[in-house]
Amino acid sequence: MSADELAAATEVRDERINLNVTTSHKTENGDITKVSSVERAAYAFVPQTPIRSTDAHLEEFSEAMRTVAKTLRRVAEGKAAAQAEAAEWKRKYELEVASKERKHHNVIKGCSNFGKDKLEQLTSQMALETASIDQTSCCGNHGICSHQILQDECPGPNRKPDEKMVGRKAPFRLLWGCDGDKNDQHKRDFVSFEKGDIKTAERSNKQILLKWESPPQTILFVTKPNSNSVLALCAEMVRWLKEHNNMNVFVEPRVSKELLTEDSYFNFVQTWNNDQEVKALHTKVDLIVTLGGDGTVLWAASLFKGPVPPVVAFSLGSLGFMTPFPSEQYRECLGNVLKRPFSITLRSRLQCHVVRDAAKDEVETEEPIIVLNEVTIDRGMSSYLTYLECYCDSSFVTCVQGDGLIISTTSGSTAYSLAAGGSMVHPQVPGILFTPICPHSLSFRPLILPEYVTLRVQVPFNSRGQAWASFDGKGRIQLGPGDALICSISPWPVPTACLVDSTTDFLRSIHEGLHWNLRKSQSFDGPSA
Numbered sequence: 139m140s141a142d143e144l145a146a147a148t149e150v151r152d153e154r155i156n157l158n159v160t161t162s163h164k165t166e167n168g169d170i171t172k173v174s175s176v177e178r179a180a181y182a183f184v185p186q187t188p189i190r191s192t193d194a195h196l197e198e199f200s201e202a203m204r205t206v207a208k209t210l211r212r213v214a215e216g217k218a219a220a221q222a223e224a225a226e227w228k229r230k231y232e233l234e235v236a237s238k239e240r241k242h243h244n245v246i247k248g249c250s251n252f253g254k255d256k257l258e259q260l261t262s263q264m265a266l267e268t269a270s271i272d273q274t275s276c277c278g279n280h281g282i283c284s285h286q287i288l289q290d291e292c293p294g295p296n297r298k299p300d301e302k303m304v305g306r307k308a309p310f311r312l313l314w315g316c317d318g319d320k321n322d323q324h325k326r327d328f329v330s331f332e333k334g335d336i337k338t339a340e341r342s343n344k345q346i347l348l349k350w351e352s353p354p355q356t357i358l359f360v361t362k363p364n365s366n367s368v369l370a371l372c373a374e375m376v377r378w379l380k381e382h383n384n385m386n387v388f389v390e391p392r393v394s395k396e397l398l399t400e401d402s403y404f405n406f407v408q409t410w411n412n413d414q415e416v417k418a419l420h421t422k423v424d425l426i427v428t429l430g431g432d433g434t435v436l437w438a439a440s441l442f443k444g445p446v447p448p449v450v451a452f453s454l455g456s457l458g459f460m461t462p463f464p465s466e467q468y469r470e471c472l473g474n475v476l477k478r479p480f481s482i483t484l485r486s487r488l489q490c491h492v493v494r495d496a497a498k499d500e501v502e503t504e505e506p507i508i509v510l511n512e513v514t515i516d517r518g519m520s521s522y523l524t525y526l527e528c529y530c531d532s533s534f535v536t537c538v539q540g541d542g543l544i545i546s547t548t549s550g551s552t553a554y555s556l557a558a559g560g561s562m563v564h565p566q567v568p569g570i571l572f573t574p575i576c577p578h579s580l581s582f583r584p585l586i587l588p589e590y591v592t593l594r595v596q597v598p599f600n601s602r603g604q605a606w607a608s609f610d611g612k613g614r615i616q617l618g619p620g621d622a623l624i625c626s627i628s629p630w631p632v633p634t635a636c637l638v639d640s641t642t643d644f645l646r647s648i649h650e651g652l653h654w655n656l657r658k659s660q661s662f663d664g665p666s667a
């Protein structure tokens with residue numbers, strides 16, 4: 139076939155395609171007859187194949203249209219789901235705002251019984267309090283905000299002025315401990331932009347000090363179980379705090395029973411009966427005292443999913459990395475903490491959510507699981523390697539093939555992560571440790587990621603075995619293929635009181651507790667001749 143004949147045939151075929159498309163609507167018009175003759179002429183030139191391929195082309199086209207329709211349907215469904223989710227978040231937000239407004243209104247209403255003067259006084263006091271948490275007048279004045287939730291409840295009309303109020307908390311301020319007023323380095327921005335040049339602020343000692351603004355009144359004791367010496371010390375300390383400082387004391391239900399069995403004197407000691415009361419503890423307790431080892435500090439922290447009162451940890455365990463206070467000197471130590479400003483370490487925690495494959499992207503529990511040390515994802519009883527896909531925000535990090543993975547806080551860096559080869563990190567360094575457990579790879583080094591990222595560890599569908607997550611060494615949860623664990627830093631750190639300051643305590647612990655880099659010094663026999 140010549141080039142001209144082929145062009146003519148193609149033209150005829152193209153026309154036929156157009157007609158084929160329209161014929162179903164215009165079967166009776168004159169054009170069809172006219173085109174049929176053209177078709178007849180065309181059949182003389184064009185072999186059957188191109189026409190068949192035209193049909194194939196149409197099939198392809200309609201297949202493509204079906205795909206487009208399917209995609210559009212999916213997009214519409216996704217949009218509807220996103221709108222529903224946005225509406226739900228908006229509803230939650232509005233409920234939150236409404237509840238805050240209601241609370242504010244109730245405070246003013248509750249106090250209106252005192253008359254107009256009292257109300258005005260309260261309103262101006264609230265204005266003052268709001269001003270005091272303003273960045274410039276509170277934080278800017280060398281402090282970290284701590285006021286808002288610490289205000290006393292409005293006294294009821296029948297309450298005697300000196301009567302102890304349940305739920306009253308002692309307000310405190312957190313101050314940078316960098317030479318106090320003499321030094322204003324802490325006031326500067328971390329990064330400045332002077333004459334177009336980026337400059338980081340000079341670093342100085344940013345030890346945080348806690349200063350009570352009125353004396354603390356309520357102490358919670360958390361004690362290591364099954365130890366007579368711990369129980370005896372707890373009883374002695376409770377007695378001392380009541381008799382010398384007239385403190386309110388909370389203990390765990392188990393300890394309350396044990397103290398009452400010992401002596402009915404301990405009738406004044408308070409405890410809780412259900413989870414709701416545990417949740418409200420942070421509104422009543424000024425200070426937590428732990429008696430035990432690191433496990434007891436972890437246990438105390440686990441009672442507080444939200445804000446945590448300052449923790450004073452007395453050492454009654456064997457290692458005591460996070461328990462700097464010597465229990466034999468409890469009078470002196472507690473006397474100082476109750477009356478004077480003291481250094482604290484703000485220990486960040488991780489909040490973890492389990493997302494089941496079956497539940498799509500819904501988290502398993504609304505409340506996160508909070509850890510002070512680490513969350514571990516390991517192979518549990520399985521004899522297969524764990525196979526875990528890890529993402530940091532939306533970036534792929536790596537696949538872990540080995541015994542598992544530890545996602546640790548900096549406080550936990552000296553615990554399990556250390557045993558798996560992770561670095562020891564000062565607890566005030568903002569970061570998240572990513573430490574593999576026995577990776578089957580020669581090149582898998584531990585990582586330290588910034589504290590603002592969200593990590594997602596997923597068991598892929600082609601994983602041979604299950605994985606198990608455990609939280610501060612407790613509460614194992616099974617993760618099947620498609621399930622994921624999501625971790626980020628919790629907004630609620632654990633403020634632990636320091637014996638000296640954050641750095642001195644940390645170094646003392648790695649020296650005395652872990653015997654870090656202990657080696658006999660080389661002998662020196664004098665300079666060689």
Ligand SMILES: NC(=O)c1ccc[n+]([C@@H]2O[C@H](COP(=O)([O-])OP(=O)(O)OC[C@H]3O[C@@H](n4cnc5c(N)ncnc54)[C@H](O)[C@@H]3O)[C@@H](O)[C@H]2O)c1
Pocket residue numbers: 431432433434436455457458459460511512549550551552553554555557609610611
């Ligand atoms: N191979 C290991 O080293 C290993 C294995 C499992 C669990 N752990 C750790 O045990 C912790 C639970 O502690 P526990 O007391 O309930 O269990 P536990 O009684 O088994 O004690 C574990 C040991 O870890 C020490 N420890 C705990 N937290 C520490 C920290 N932040 N820094 C330094 N040492 C610390 C404790 O003093 C104790 O000696 C877990 O969070 C995990 O970090 C370690």
Ligand SMILES: Nc1ncnc2c1ncn2[C@@H]1O[C@H](COP(=O)(O)OP(=O)(O)OP(=O)(O)O)[C@@H](O)[C@H]1O
Pocket residue numbers: 360361362363390430431432433434435437454455456457458459
């Ligand atoms: N108040 C508590 N209620 C229940 N369990 C607790 C409580 N305090 C501690 N535990 C648990 O008791 C165990 C031992 O506690 P802890 O680690 O404090 O003592 P230790 O083992 O003697 O000290 P160290 O960890 O320094 O060796 C831990 O597993 C911890 O989780």
